[in-house]
Amino acid sequence: MTTSRRPRRADTKAELEAKIEQQRVDILVAASRWRSATRPIDDGWRTLMRFKAPLYAAGGLLLLRLGRHPGRLLRLGRRAAAGALVVNRARRLLR
Known part of the structure; x- marks a missing residue:
């Protein structure tokens, strides 16, 4: 009983x-x-993870040395942020 419409x-x-x-x-x-x-992004993350232990060690030594004088640490942080912004802008301009 199938109909043609259905x-x-x-x-x-x-x-x-x-x-x-x-x-x-x-x-x-x-x-x-x-x-x-x-x-x-994945390739960059894998590269970063490959150097994880040396980065931890270098960061620890840097913090140990700079932790005694917080002003130096703040100045270094500002310079690093400014440098990262300059590099980012340069990459955009070169594209």
Whole structure:
């Protein structure tokens, strides 16, 4: 007793499966784009993690030395922040 207006169950199932397959393809494409967009950040993080122990040691020595004179530490922090901003601006200008 199927009417011509009402789609058959097999047709509906085929349409839904096609939609699901298209969504899977869309997700795979989006994931690939996401990985390629975040690759520089991931590479930088891996590089940083490779030098984690020496960075901890150098930071500890620096804080030990500068911790006795907080004014030096504040001045060094300001200079480091200003230097980072200059480097960031230079990178943007060179692009």
